Amino acid sequence: MKKFLFLFAAFLTFAGGVQKANAQQSLSQATDSIKAIYEDAKKGDSMAQNQVGYWYFIGRHVHQNYEEAVKWWVLSGKQGNPYALGNLGISYQAGFGVTPDSVRAVGLLDRALKEGNTTLFPDLVSLADNGDTFYASYVGSCYKRGLGTKKNLGKAAVYYENAAEHGSISAMCELGILYRESKKPEKAYEWFAKAAKANNLTGIYYCGDMLQKGEGVAQDKEKGFNMLLRAADEGFPAAQYAVGHSYNTGDGTVRNETLGAQWMQKAANNGLARAQYALGLAYATGNGVDANFETAAAWLAVATQKGFTRQMKAAFAEGGELAGTNFAVYMRVLKAIDAKDFEEALKDIKVLSKAKLPQAKTLEALVLLDKEYKKLNVKKGIKLLQEGMKAGDPMAQYLMAKRYETGDGVEQDMTQAVGLYEKSSEAGYYRATCELGDLYFEGRGVTQDYAKAVECYKSVEALLTASAAKRLASCYENGRGGLKADKAMADKIYKMKPAEISNLFQFLPAAPAVVK
Helix, strand or coil: CHHHHHHHHHHCEECCEECCCCCCCCCCCCCHHHHHHHHHHHCCCHHHHHHHHHHHHHCCCCCCCHHHHHHHHHHHHCCCCHHHHHHHHHHHHHCCCCCCCHHHHHHHHHHHHHCCCCCHHHHHHHHHHCCCHHHHHHHHHHHHHCCCCCCCHHHHHHHHHHHHHCCCHHHHHHHHHHHHHCCCHHHHHHHHHHHHHCCCHHHHHHHHHHHHHCCCCCCCHHHHHHHHHHHHHCCCHHHHHHHHHHHHHCCCCCCCHHHHHHHHHHHHHCCCHHHHHHHHHHHHHCCCCCCCHHHHHHHHHHHHHCCCHHHHHHHHCCCCCCCCCHHHHHHHHHHHHHCCCHHHHHHHHHHHHHCCCCHHHHHHHHHHCCCCCCCCCHHHHHHHHHHHHHCCCHHHHHHHHHHHHHCCCCCCCHHHHHHHHHHHHHCCCHHHHHHHHHHHHHCCCCCCCHHHHHHHHHHCHHHCCHHHHHHHHHHHHHCCCCCCCCHHHHHHHHCCCCCCHHHHHHHCCCCCCCCC
C-alpha cells in the first residue's frame, strides 16, 4: 500500500503538470503566492482548487485529509477541469476519501482524457506497468479506442492480456472481442472460454454464438444454443435476442416462434434495438404473437429512433417483410389522419374493413371524431369505437376509456374507464398500461398506490409515454413504490424519448399497398 500511495501522489496532476510532495509547511508559514492560490481556490478558480486538493492529499501546507482533497477536486471537476477529473478517477479506483467505485473511476478517467488531461495517460501506463490489473485493463481500452493516445490494437492486446493473465475476467472478454474483430477467432474463443469457465455472462454468450456459427471452434449448434440459453436466463440481452432468433429459425433447437417472440420481448424490454425491431415485425405480421398494430408501430418507432432507418426502409419497400401487408395499410391510414387527409384515410380503411380487421372500425372512429373533419359525427364515432371494443381491438378500449374518464361524448364513468384501461393493458396496449400507471400514481379513479404504478411502468419500460416516464423517474428519485432511491436511473428515464410513431411515415410507399 505504501508503494502504491507513493505512486498515486506522484501522479496527481494540477494545471497541466505533476507536483511532487514537499515537506510539511502550514498556510500561515507559506509564501504570499501559496496563500494567493488558496484564496483563489475559495473564490472558485478551478486550477487553484485542483492544487489545493493535492495539498490536502499529501499533507502539504495543511493536515493530510483525503476527504478534503476529494471535496476540492469535486469543485474543480464540476467546472470541467480535466486534471481534477483525473485525480478523482484515481481516487475512486483506490478508495481514497471516497467509497471505491471502479465504474465511476472509469467514467471520470474517460472524461479527463476527453477534456484534454495530457499528463494522465502516461501516469496510467506507469500504474499498469507496476502490476495494477485495473489500470492494465483500462490502458488496453485506451489503446483500443484511441483515447488519450493513438489507437494501437497491438498494444491494446498486450495490456488486456496482462490484465487477463492476472485474473481480470473483464479483460478476458475484451481480449476475446479484440481478437474476434481482428479476425483471429481461435484466440478469441480461447479467451471467451476462460471467461465462461468463471461463469461470466459475456464469455458464455460469445462462446454460444461462436459454437453456433463454427467460428474459431468446431460447430456445435445445440451446445451453442444451450450456452446462449444459459446467459439469456441470467438476463443477458444479446443472449435473449440470440435465443429468440434460434427459436424462430430452429437453429440448434426445435423451431418455436411463440417462444421466439417471448425471448425477443425480454431482449426488447432490456433495450436491445435489434430485438425491438424484430419484435415490432412480429407484432406487425402476427409471427409468434397475436398481431397488434399499435404495439408493432411503437416498437418499430423505438428501433428507428435508435438508428434502424435502413432496415425500416427495406421492410416497407417492394419485397420487404411489411410491403403489401395490412400493417402497411394501417400505417398509411395513420399518416393520412395525421395530415388531415380524411378522404385518403377512409379509402384505405375500406381495405382493412374488407380484410375484417377490428382496427378498421377504430380508425374510422378516429376520422369521424376528429373535430377538423367536415363530417364530424360523434355519435357514430363512439358507436364504431364500441364495435371495435367488441371485436377485441385494445386501441378502441383505450380510446373509450379516455372518453369515459373525461365524459367526452358519453356519461362520465370512472369505473368504466379504469376497467377498459385494464382490459386494453391486458391485451398488450402499452399506452393503456402507462395510463393505468398514471392513475395509480395520482390516485385518479383508484386508490393511490405507487407500487402498482411502478409495476405498470416497468412492464412497458421501453415504451413509456412522456408522462409515465416522468412519474417513474420520480419514483426512482424519491425511492417510491418499492424502488430504492437511484438518481442515476431517474436521470436516465427523465431523458428517455417516447416512441414517435409518426417517424415511420417517411418509410411508407407513396402508392396504396395491395394487401397480401
